[in-house]
Amino acid sequence: MNRTENVAKNLTFGVISKVFLLGATFLVRTLFIRILGAEYTGVSSLYSNILSLLNLAELGFGSVLTYELYKPLKDNDEETVAALVLLFKKIYTAIIAVILSVGLLLIPFLKYIVKSDLNQQDLLIYYVLYLADSVASYFVAYRTMVIEADQKRYVINLAEIITKFVMYICQSVYLVVTKDFLGYLVIQVVFTGIKNVLLHAASLKMYPYLGDISKEASKVQLETSRIYKNAKAMCVTKLSTVILNQTDSIIISMLLGTIYVGYYSNYYMLIVYLNSIYNIIVTSIEASVGNLNAELDTQKSYGVYKKIDFLIFCMNVFCVTEYVCIVQDFIAVWIGDGYIQKMSLVAALMITFYLQQAMNTVVTYRQTMGLFEATKKVYPIMAFLNIVLSVVLGVRMGVAGVALATGLSRFFTSFWYEGKVVFEKMGHSLSEYLTKQLLNGVFTVVTVLMAYWLVSLISLGGLIAVIIKALLTGLIVIAMLFTVYHSSDEWKWTVEYIKGKLW
Incomplete structure (x- = not known):
């Protein structure tokens, strides 16, 4: 397909997925607030921001590596694509290790960040589950980059709509029946794993040569110096952007109290929905x-x-x-x-x-x-x-x-x-x-x-x-x-x- 057809297909699937997912997300969020209240809402938003900061370990490699794929995919250069994916796999293995390690090291400091009347032991368990979900999201990142750089974002959207829509239904039913935050988080981690499995299978079906990337990659010598130079620059950009966008909840919690994060997050959640509409356009093009x-x-x-x-x-x-x-x-x-x-x-x-x-x-x-x-x-x-x-x-x-x-x-x-x-x-x-x-x-x-x-x-x-x-x-x-x-x-x-x- 040409570029215009790819944009149209990505856009169509993006719109369909967002319509379903925004509706389901809104339902879950409404039930969450009404059943669990502002305190849990604040904790949820705060932990999400903390984990976004931990995701700095990704250092912006995603954008740099995706950029490196544009030309070999345009030229149908399978050996270079395989070599890049092998490099990506090594990088993301290190990223997972860093996020997990730093995330666990932060546990003793949570009591200084989270100002809440909830049970401290429960707050710790919730944090560990958020950490697990964050780490799990990186296991197939090096493969999904190929799908996205090849102008086939609609495949990723399809996997997301299947897993998240079912996940939101399960979470809604669970909240109504049990009013339990712990099980709600467990469901989230499980479905992140299911999405990883679907995307892994899709990448192998679409690009069979990625099944044995070591063999294909051996034929190519990459210019890793340029890649790492760009990655270092993107690292600075990524670090700064996350500090810009993901510290508001932490500062509000420390200055005013975690409950105010809950009030703020209700307004900000609607902005997240608006951002997702923009993302349909941006990721499609x-x-x-x-x-x-x-x-x-x-x-x-x-x-x-x-x-x-x-x-x-x-x-x-x-x-x-x-x-x-x-x-x-x-x-x-x-x-x-x-x-x-x-x-x-x-x-x-x-x-x-x-x-x-x-x-x-x-x-x-x-x-x-x-x-x-x-x-x-x-x-x-x-x-x-x-x-x-x-x-x-x-x-x-x-x-x-x-x-x-x-x-x-x-x-x-x-x-x-x-x-x-x-x-x-x-x-x-x-x-x-x-x-x-x-x-x-x-x-x-x-x-x-x-x-x-x-x-x-x-x-x-x-x-x-x-x-x-x-x-x-x-x-x-x-x-x-x-x-x-x-x-x-x-x-x-x-x-x-x-x-x-x-x-």
Whole structure:
């Protein structure tokens, strides 16, 4: 299949999987909060963040190794692919050992991080299960990279939808019947193992030559020096990004208490759902963009960049506006008025969310162009700035300050610098990138304020208010986008593309 067909197939499977999984995840989350309460919700979110930090042992090898696969897969070079997979296997074996070791060494320090009234022995068991689930996810990573780099992300999506959908059903039934957090976690670990088995079998069926990678790999001598150089650069990027995105719950827990992590996580969980929608687009196109960039045609790459970036921008306006306009009503209907937080938290979360998603296309191009070394310097600055701002703003503004610090740290560092690197690589200037981002940002702010003012005139409450406000907000966003952008080439291309897929 050509790149467009691969993107379409990946996108189709991605949408189907997310529709099913988001519905199932939402059901489980609702049952979790209603049955186990804010304390367990806080512990769950906190442990997830801690394990995300432990996953730093992966050091960003995934992006680097996937980049190395684009050209040999494009050239049908089975020997080089096999040699790379063998290298990946060795690397990920070491990664698993590091994560497990560091994770166990952290156990004595948990009492200083987790401020909870729950039984300490139970908290320890929960942590060990989270650790086991995290480690298990890496056992087939070196094989799934080949599937993804070969523009067949839909295979991974299929395995995920089968295992996770069944897992969520089992977890829901278990929670209703037993109200037990321990068994809930055990089910999660078991289904992670089942997914690994399915992906392992799929990779062998699709690439039979990977069954004996040692034999195939012996025919090729890899340029490991370049791979490790890029990996070191990506290590810095990965470390800094995780510190940026995964320390909020830890800082909130230490400054304000673990229960506030639970309140924060309810709002953040909805953002995770929005991120998963973006991930459908990004994961569907990333391998195809990598395949395109392997041709080294910067003019063609830039043309595709503008189309993808416009699509991401439209999604950004829609998601941010919808979130601001309906989240408070939604939280009240979903889990009750007692979980509603100040509007300042909503604003802080959306500023941070918008800046992250506005960089989606730039980050995709940076990774698929192999520009790992060029951007590594700015990331440690971003991570350090985030820690400082999180503490300072957290003390002054509470939870909203911690959330806002993440966005401000990104804005003053990687937001402009990565754009500079990628645009210069494609023969364009930083000023062109910043001008486009500024115009997009102004349009988004105006749209959000207009929509929020109009929906605030609706005096209804309950679920009917959420539905009406969501529909009205969507119409406002579409009207604004059409009014301003209907004559642009990117708008016309997007409309024609959608028509071609629907009719």
